[in-house]
Amino acid sequence: MQINRTGIGLIAFFGLFGLAIAIAPFLVSMPIEAKGTLVLLGGIWALVALGLGLFARRQQHKAAHQDWVFQNGIRGSATVVKAKSSGTINEMPLMRMVLDLDVPGLADRQVKRREVMSVFAARRIEPGLTLPVCVNPEDQNDFVLVW
Amino acid sequence: MGELDATYSAFAAANGLETLPALAAGPLTPLLVEAGSGQLAPAARGKLPGGVEGTVGQLAYRRNKTFRFNVALVEVAVSTAFAPRLFCIRRGRHTRDDEFYGFEARDSKLWTESTALNERYKVSTSPFQDPNWLRQLFSPALVDWLARVPPADFSFELAYGALLGSVERDDPDAAALTALCEATAHVAERIRSECEE
Numbered sequence: 001m002q003i004n005r006t007g008i009g010l011i012a013f014f015g016l017f018g019l020a021i022a023i024a025p026f027l028v029s030m031p032i033e034a035k036g037t038l039v040l041l042g043g044i045w046a047l048v049a050l051g052l053g054l055f056a057r058r059q060q061h062k063a064a065h066q067d068w069v070f071q072n073g074i075r076g077s078a079t080v081v082k083a084k085s086s087g088t089i090n091e092m093p094l095m096r097m098v099l100d101l102d103v104p105g106l107a108d109r110q111v112k113r114r115e116v117m118s119v120f121a122a123r124r125i126e127p128g129l130t131l132p133v134c135v136n137p138e139d140q141n142d143f144v145l146v147w
Numbered sequence: 148m149g150e151l152d153a154t155y156s157a158f159a160a161a162n163g164l165e166t167l168p169a170l171a172a173g174p175l176t177p178l179l180v181e182a183g184s185g186q187l188a189p190a191a192r193g194k195l196p197g198g199v200e201g202t203v204g205q206l207a208y209r210r211n212k213t214f215r216f217n218v219a220l221v222e223v224a225v226s227t228a229f230a231p232r233l234f235c236i237r238r239g240r241h242t243r244d245d246e247f248y249g250f251e252a253r254d255s256k257l258w259t260e261s262t263a264l265n266e267r268y269k270v271s272t273s274p275f276q277d278p279n280w281l282r283q284l285f286s287p288a289l290v291d292w293l294a295r296v297p298p299a300d301f302s303f304e305l306a307y308g309a310l311l312g313s314v315e316r317d318d319p320d321a322a323a324l325t326a327l328c329e330a331t332a333h334v335a336e337r338i339r340s341e342c343e344e
Binding site for chain 2: 001004056063067147
């Protein structure tokens with residue numbers, strides 16, 4: 001997953017307005033109950049923004065790591081044994097797959113994999129399909145499935 | 148018969164194509180996904196102007212408002228091994244009006260090398276695309292052609308062997324459909340020839 005412009009806008013919106021709503025009650029006089037409500041509301045919004053920001057940062061790190069594995073990994077292939085969609089995330093199928101990995105220098109093995117895919121990519125994922133993989137030379141459980 | 152149906156019928160007759168009232172192309176590319184089943188109506192198929200086998204039709208769908216594109220769909224199966232996903236979309240094109248999601252599948256990255264190309268199009272690929280192959284595909288001749296020759300609203304999407312050329316016109320005439328098909332055929336031939344090299 002990667003953040004898009006809408007995501008950046010959402011983080012900015014919840015973060016800025018959340019902080020403003022949480023801080024404003026300390027700058028103007030109002031009943032204590034109203035202050036508490038606004039601080040709570042603003043705090044929740046700011047936490048949502050923080051959570052989204054942390055998720056986006058984690059995804060960026062993951063993407064950078066995947067790029068490294070793709071550039072430095074051992075090339076092999078993965079044959080789809082089973083594949084099914086187990087729900088959607090932001091209208092994109094979450095695919096659960098069982099793959100047979102065939103990587104030079106490593107023992108053949110079967111692994112499970114979950115990937116959020118675009119709809120047009122997910123419809124291609126069916127048993128028998130072979131896709132390229134790149135395996136981290138330092139950790140054979142860490143691999144990039146090229147779809 | 149509506150004006151659009153009449154245009155497509157005349158276009159099909161002039162080019163020896165089979166006319167279809169509707170065709171579900173399937174969710175083969177991002178634009179077709181926006182329309183659910185990728186239904187083209189009206190549509191015509193056969194050997195398109197430009198010399199490739201394919202289907203031309205109108206794609207219409209609602210995402211808060213109605214979007215209409217005229218598309219040419221051809222198969223370039225050999226491309227899957229070289230470029231599973233390649234999108235060259237006119238800058239400023241909108242395909243939905245209800246974008247609320249802040250995160251999307253990491254399925255592309257910007258590929259920015261040619262100024263002429265980038266001024267007119269946003270080009271994106273799989274994050275795991277071979278950049279050398281892409282540089283060879285986007286030769287100076289193709290970049291120059293893309294910048295000058297296709298209709299102003301032309302874009303194309305290549306996804307797992309399905310190439311979809313599209314223009315944004317609501318009611319195209321025969322000349323516009325011919326230009327769409329010829330542009331799509333040119334891209335298809337260029338991709339095919341690069342794959343075969």
